[in-house]
Amino acid sequence: MVRVGLHVAAEKWLSGYIDSFRDEKGALHPLMEVKRTHGLRVRDNASMIASGLGWSGELLECGLTAALLHDTGRFPQFSRWGTYYDGASQDHGDLGEKTLRELFPAVDAASAGRWEDILLAVRLHNKKELPKEISPSALPLVRIVRDSDKLDVFRLVRTHVEENRINDLLPRIAPAGGYSEALVREVASERRGSYNNVHSLSDFLLVQLSWVFDLNFAPSFHMLRKEGVLSWMERILPPEETVNGFIRSVLRHAELMESA
Ligand SMILES: [Fe+2]
Incomplete structure (x- = not known):
């Protein structure tokens, strides 16, 4: 079993990790703030989709955790390269997985398999093509993160267009x-x-x-x-x-x- 409250632990960890990118006055770069709130909304989207699908227990916990952590790579990406363009920096799904492997506290041995599924959902969330072989335990997580992410980007783009500031989001x-x-x-x-x-x-x-x-x-x-x-x-x-x-x-x- 995944330990109870993995999603709560992940939220606490992510918040602390994002805090490490704040300046001495406690401010986060506005473009990092966009990603911070995006992660929370993607988790909320996952919660709505999961409820429509009747998910509960371990599956729900892992789906919410993967959705919340999916853009972890955005923070080191922006900090290091000053851009969200993967082509000019590094693939942020891969970078998110790497960051979580290095910095997220070790999960207990019994949860290791599910944690790997979550890491895979983080890595694959932004890939144009998915690999043919994804394990049946990881597939629903991969899918819910990709749907939840897209739904929020649809919303973000629309808001930015309506407020005449699309170039804040898509400078190029x-x-x-x-x-x-x-x-x-x-x-x-x-x-x-x-x-x-x-x-x-x-x-x-x-x-x-x-x-x-x-x-x-x-x-x-x-x-x-x-x-x-x-x-x-x-x-x-x-x-x-x-x-x-x-x-x-x-x-x-x-x-x-x-x-x-
Ligand atoms: Fe992303």
């Missing part, structure tokens, strides 16, 4: 402008887009829309609809025939999966 994109042709072709044929082809906010939103095909659990689709994320995107994306077809397929998929 143009807030206005149409789609990049390569990206439109990519999403139309592969149902997913790569960041290399993202130049404008419209491009970024298209890539975000493609994440919908990656969501795993019916309660995640339910939350997405309840928050009006997809209808908001549909409203603000510039109309273009190829893209309209893609948007329709995303909406259809979300509707089907919610009732699956």
Whole structure:
């Protein structure tokens, strides 16, 4: 059994770890503060999804712990490189796993297997492709972290766009402008887009829309609809025939999966 309260212990540890990045006045860099609150909201999303799925006991405890710790790597990443771009620094999922292995207090031997599952969910939370072989005990954790993370990023991006400060979150994109042709072709044929082809906010939103095909659990689709994320995107994306077809397929998929 995982020791009772692993999730509570993880929250305490993470809070102390983040404190180590505060300046002498106790202030955290605003971009690290974004990641601190993101981690808490991702945990809360996981809690809602888990409740929709009827998870309890050890599975629930591990799901919440993995969600809470998923972005641990962001803190050493920003501290060392001053950026959240993995390409210009290090993969933050890998860095999170490494940091937890080095700094998180040892878990008892009986919990070691579940702890490994949590570390795997942290490492894989940001990977475009998942490995074919993931153990049945780790798979639900990997999935709930990826869904919970995406749901909060949908929310974050929308808030930043509505408040006209998207460049605080995504400094490298143009807030206005149409789609990049390569990206439109990519999403139309592969149902997913790569960041290399993202130049404008419209491009970024298209890539975000493609994440919908990656969501795993019916309660995640339910939350997405309840928050009006997809209808908001549909409203603000510039109309273009190829893209309209893609948007329709995303909406259809979300509707089907919610009732699956
Ligand atoms: Fe992340």
